[in-house]
Amino acid sequence: MTVDYLGGNANLTQVRNPFSYEKIEQVSRDISTSWLTLDEITNQINNWGDESQDGYLTDLEVAVRMAIEDYLGMAIFPIQYRVYYGNFGQSGTTVSLDLPAASEGSVGITINSVAYYNASVPSVLTTITSSTYQYDPTGNKIILNTVPSDISNQISNPFVVTYTNNPSFIAQYPVVKQAGLLLLTHLYNNRSNTSEMKLKNIPYGVDALLRPYKKLVM
Numbered sequence: 001m002t003v004d005y006l007g008g009n010a011n012l013t014q015v016r017n018p019f020s021y022e023k024i025e026q027v028s029r030d031i032s033t034s035w036l037t038l039d040e041i042t043n044q045i046n047n048w049g050d051e052s053q054d055g056y057l058t059d060l061e062v063a064v065r066m067a068i069e070d071y072l073g074m075a076i077f078p079i080q081y082r083v084y085y086g087n088f089g090q091s092g093t094t095v096s097l098d099l100p101a102a103s104e105g106s107v108g109i110t111i112n113s114v115a116y117y118n119a120s121v122p123s124v125l126t127t128i129t130s131s132t133y134q135y136d137p138t139g140n141k142i143i144l145n146t147v148p149s150d151i152s153n154q155i156s157n158p159f160v161v162t163y164t165n166n167p168s169f170i171a172q173y174p175v176v177k178q179a180g181l182l183l184l185t186h187l188y189n190n191r192s193n194t195s196e197m198k199l200k201n202i203p204y205g206v207d208a209l210l211r212p213y214k215k216l217v218m
Contacts, residue, residue, distance in 0.1 A: 022157045023084040024100050030077035034058065035065040035171065036180055044181040045188055057188070064184045068176070073101050073215050076171040080112065080164045084157035091149045098141040101165055111135050112162040116148055117155040125160065170213050179209035 041057050042048055069076050081100070089095040102108040114133055117123040126148075133144045142161060152158045170176055183206045 021083050021085050021098070021100065025082050027080040027082050027162065029066075029079045031062055031066070033077055034061055035076050036061050036177060036184065040177075040181060041184060045185055057184075060184055060187060060191075064180050064187065067183065068180055068210065072170075072176075072210060072213055074168040074170060074213075075165040076167060078164050078166055080162065083161045083163070085159035085161070086156065087147065087151055087153075087158050089147045091147050091151070093147050095144045095147055095159075096136075096139075096141045097144060097159060097161055098139065099161070099163060102137075102140045108166055108168070109135060109137070109140070110164040110166055111142065112164060113160075114142060114144065115160045115162075117152040117158040117160075118148070118150045119152045119154075120150075123152045123155055123158075173213075175209050176213060179206050182206045182209070 038054060038057065038061075041061060042050075045057075047053065047057075065076050069079065083097075083100065085097050097114075099109065111130075114128045114130075115125050116128060118126045128144070128148070132146065133142050135142055144159075182203055186203050186206070
């Protein structure tokens with residue numbers, strides 16, 4: 001996350017801090033919809049005709065999908081986040097609030113709300129009208145036209161952004177789905193093994209298939 005101090009003077013130099021958001025929390029996440037079909041799974045593990053494990057395999061598939069979402073930093077199904085920022089500008093200045101993650105593609109992000117805690121006692125979370133900010137997809141950040149004059153000086157992180165990381169088209173690539181099937185097979189074959197080392201020993205093929213789609217963190 002980066003913050004720019006632009007101020008009212010056009011000649012001011014931008015100062016960027018890549019770690020200036022203070023906290024991020026997951027608000028909602030789909031933990032029921034299947035990404036890999038049951039037919040794909042049973043074919044992968046050679047479990048034809050045995051429906052006794054369908055419930056377990058369905059739950060395992062969701063766990064695999066979530067693990068791949070977290071590893072790649074993308075959404076296979078929508079994931080909503082809430083991010084908290086300190087007040088890095090003075091009233092009337094322009095501030096940029098970078099978002100921690102975004103899926104690939106033009107529909108990567110939906111901004112649900114931008115808000116701030118005002119200076120009343122007790123402080124009230126106040127929604128900022130969408131006409132006073134814009135989302136910059138090239139930098140994955142929100143550009144807030146002006147810091148509200150009544151922003152709280154007492155709240156540690158008065159800016160709050162809620163956004164949805166929308167599904168990435170990469171999730172439907174055969175190579176990514178094959179990595180999902182390989183990871184599921186590994187976890188299925190080691191389902192009775194509680195050894196941390198064994199569970200962390202993910203097959204090289206999974207990482208090799210996913211690595212080209214893992215974002216670089218600068």
